[in-house]
Amino acid sequence: MSRIMTGARMVIEALRDQGVDTVFGYPGGAVLPIYDELFQQNDITHVLVRHEQGAVHMAEGYARSTGKPGVVLVTSGPGATNAVTGLTDALMDSIPLVVLSGQVPTFLIGTDGFQEADTVGITRPCTKHNWLVKDTADLSATIHKAFHVATSGRPGPVLIDIPKDVQFAEDAYQGPKQIDPPRYQPVRKGSVTAITRLVELIEQAERPILYTGGGVVNSGPGASQLLRELADATGIPVTSTLMGLGAYPASGKNWIGMLGMHGLYEANLAMHGCDLMINIGARFDDRITGRIAEFSPDSVKAHIDIDPSSINKVIHVDIPIIGDVGHVLEDLLKIWKSRGRKVNTAALGKWWEQIEGWKSKNCLFYRNSDTIIKPQFALQRLEALTKGRDRYVATEVGQHQMWAAQFLHFDEPNRWMTSGGLGTMGYGLPASIGVQMAHPEALVINVAGDASWLMNMQEMGTAVQFRLPVKQFILNNERLGMVRQWQQLLHGERYSQSWSDSLPDFVKLAEAFGCKGAQVQDPKDLDDAIQQMIDYDGPFILDVLVEKHENCFPMIPSGKPHNEMLLGDAETQGAIQGAGAALV
Amino acid sequence: MNALNIQKGASSHSAYDLRDPNAQVEESHTLAVLVENEPGVLARVIGLFSGRGYNIDSLTVAEVDHTGHQSRITMVTSGTPAVIEQIKAQLGRIVPVHEVHDLTVEGPAVERELGLFKVCGQGDKRVEALRIAEIFRANVVDSTLESFVFELVGTPSKLDAFAELMRPLGLSDLARTGVAALARGI
Structure with missing residues (x-):
């Protein structure tokens, strides 16, 4: 028995059949029929983002922390082009995503219509596969196939571009079991x-x-x-x-x-x-x-x-x-x-x-201070005060990300969300929101740098709207720390454009968003500040003013082999003698 | 791991050198790629080559199975053996690509290309052009008092040789299809 429905209804029906409970998205002209269907159902929660890039990173956070594909819904033109960075990020890190984009009606495609972009053309190199659905009869099967491709073999993002007239037209819905088995079946057993x-x-x-x-x-x-x-x-x-x-x-x-x-x-x-x-x-x-x-x-x-x-x-x-x-x-x-x-x-x-x-070389050794918070120390305290809790950590990209990887410890998979391959600054805040959506009761922390965090800070609005108690742990050195480090080591200490001038007051910013913020700069106050952040029942921004010129070590300079590491403070420890010392 | 007595595998080349033509000898390979005949599939294949910096020396594509929605792309590419292997693996993971065959490696194959050659001239040159065309078994598919269009089917090198001979005799335009290839035998 076939069920006749509009393309827009098919989208909701297919998502439900695929077990989707959360969609991250932003409405616009070319997806209004789908948003109309979303309005008339209660199975799927829609998270309204503030920028489409944020939607894709949230879906990545959701996917990485659950193992399920993340789903994104955006409109045509700028909606789709704003998703490109997130798609590339997911492709590099093999994260399963299904992105649905609206498109101008089929009869307007190619006329440079309002909010028209060649979305399948633009996203072809940054998706595992993509489809432009020109006929409502193909829509449900394409969505099921998309979930199969995103999650089989090496996972990755896929995109389905759906023209507006295809959303309005009616045809028969096909369930996941009614479609032909997809031809794409990667080998799973090894020789x-x-x-x-x-x-x-x-x-x-x-x-x-x-x-x-x-x-x-x-x-x-x-x-x-x-x-x-x-x-x-x-x-x-x-x-x-x-x-x-x-x-x-x-x-x-x-x-x-x-x-x-x-x-x-x-x-x-x-x-x-x-x-x-x-x-x-x-x-x-x-x-x-x-x-x-x-x-x-x-x-x-x-x-x-x-x-x-x-x-x-x-x-x-x-x-x-x-x-x-x-x-x-x-x-x-x-x-x-x-x-x-x-x-x-x-x-x-x-x-x-x-x-x-x-x-015994103790390569993570750093010189701590009584007067200034060292970023490594901040992370060690964060680790100590959150150990044993149901904890998920996202990061932005830069020095703080590497220190987080060195000083935070993970005993389970799916607890660590970070942009590895693409190195996308602005990933962490939205990713933490995606994680918190999937795990409402868990402690979700975004370890951030001041520069990265600003790149998608508009998503604090999303966190506040959906009452997601994400903890933004900003290691604020008023610098683009990793850029500054490379300029120091490789470009004769000429610090070209790596200084964050005119930073906002993060505490006031938190208040402006309707959440809570605090600033800490004395190492003696750090534990209390972290505890306050953890205990607060809602989104929280902790602005940790850290040493501005700390470098991230150990480091293998580009083009050097593994046995030519720079060790930083550990090198000057002197107390360590061992077979490995000769190799430094 | 001398105890294990197996050959070490570490490449002596940096990733940045893998495509250095001086590092290893470049080889030319003919690949047959069977693809789902869906919109954008050719763009995917070509985008892979441009995006990853591989060479396309020739490329032909046409639907070969209408009911099965299958097209066959025959391409000639060149690169070091490592690059050729990587090209095949990258092609193989494109979702609508069904099969990738390296005809250069998999055994003898026949390769044919069709060329159309417009040769303009009068007098002795015109007679000489027609005489050479007969030697190459090219067909005359169009003729005016001052021009011929020859059709020639053969290996790419045969077409190259024919074009070289026609150039001084008034070759004005040349259209080539690129290589189509099939493995010999069953």
């Missing part, structure tokens, strides 16, 4: 031969390392469990990219910290010195590899990835395994157990001794 080869290497390896990434989180909670089982059973040290934090717990015994440009000394040295590198759902990003020619020169490399184009893209690997991390780890554990759970215990012991030596 058993390749997995067995990797198991043989694990059994013999003297200095193995698990290099994990966002793919573990994307594969679902099961994959994180299997990773923990593998690491704990074999005793192999685990490091992770920025995107993978939480997949293996920071409190786990095999955790050696984040790697990469601002990663931990022990993690980078272990990557450099390993003899077997097992890449699980990471992609050898340039922030990770440093100088390619000297990247982990003596290791055999295995790479588990669901995207065949990630294999050998940057680093040549010896054992490629194309498949879903969860499926591959399950098979890998099964094969390793059936062969007698062997590892090279004696060699592993020595390997851990070496890693402990590097750890």
Whole structure:
């Protein structure tokens, strides 16, 4: 029995059938029929944003913290073009999103109509796939297909452009089970031969390392469990990219910290010195590899990835395994157990001794102060005062983001929302709103810098309107800190345009938005200020005035290999002597 | 990992050097890409090449299965072996791409291209142009007292050779289809 309805009704019907409970969006002329249908139902909550970029980042926060696709609804023209940054961000970080955009009626397409833009053309390179639906008969099937594409294989954002006349016209609705199975079906199981080869290497390896990434989180909670089982059973040290934090717990015994440009000394040295590198759902990003020619020169490399184009893209690997991390780890554990759970215990012991030596370098050491709040100290206190709570953290982009990755610890996946690949300033505030929508009872904190936070600060209005108690923890150095750091280290201390002049008074800004704000600048008052922020029942902006010229260390300067890290204050500690010292 | 006795895999090249033509020898490959015949699919393929800095030396596309909504794109591309592998993997992950075949690697293939050559001239040059056209088995598809249009089907190098010979004889316009290719045998 077919159900005849308008295209606009089909959109709501299809979203409901896909289990969507929240849509982030902004109305406009070309989506009015869909907004009219939204008005007449109660199953789907619409979050009215203040700018479409915010809508997409909110959907990203929602998706990353739940594992479900985020849904966005925007109008034609500027509505769609404003979504482009968020789409690119989601594509780089493999976040499943379904973006619905309105379009001028089909008979006006190509006439430069009011608010017309070639949305599918503009978004083609920044979506996993996109569709322009020209016939209402195709609309419901296209939406179901879009959810399938966004969530299958390597997840990513998709966009459906819906002309206004297609929303008004009527046709038969098709449910998700009535449509033909989509042709797009990426491989999920890895090759058993390749997995067995990797198991043989694990059994013999003297200095193995698990290099994990966002793919573990994307594969679902099961994959994180299997990773923990593998690491704990074999005793192999685990490091992770920025995107993978939480997949293996920071409190786990095999955790050696984040790697990469601002990663931990022990993690980078272990990557450099390993003899077997097992890449699980990471992609050898340039922030990770440093100088390619000297990247982990003596290791055999295995790479588990669901995207065949990630294999050998940057680093040549010896054992490629194309498949879903969860499926591959399950098979890998099964094969390793059936062969007698062997590892090279004696060699592993020595390997851990070496890693402990590097750890003793205490690479995150910084000189604290009684008079000025150091950003690292602020994050250490935030960690101490929020530990053990149901906590989600989003960040903006810059120094504060790297310090948050270094000083906050995550024991579960999906708790850490950050813009990794694209590095989008302005991501964190809207992302925190998206997370809070999905987890109303949780403590959601956005660790921000003053410059990044201003980029999407209009979304405080959204937080206040929907009574979302997001905590904005702004490490305010009145600088574009990371830009300033690079100018100091690489451009002769010529600080071109990296100073935030005319900053707003964040406390008054909070009041203007109808929420609460506070400022803190004495280290003695920091704990009370953080506690006040946590305890306040509503959105809160805490303006933490921090040391203005602090640099983020450790750091691998661009174009340098892992064993040429800059250590900052830790370098001048002097007390540390060890095998690793010679490598600095 | 000497104990494991397997070859190290680390590339000696930086990511920035991967496409350096001096780093490794560039190869020319003919790819057959079977795609869903939907709007924008060609733009996706071309956008991939321009966006990631790959070369397209020739490209032809036409629907080959009307009921199955399938088109075949035949493209000739060049790059180092690593780049060619990356091109194939990137093509393969475009959602409406069904199959990617590297005809250069997968075994012998036949490659054909059609060219139309307009040659203008009088007297001896005109006679010579017609004589060479017969040697190449080109067909005359249009003729005036002062011009011919020749149609020639063959490999790209055959068309190149024909064009070179026609140039001094008055070649004024040239249209080529690009390569269409199929694997030999079943």
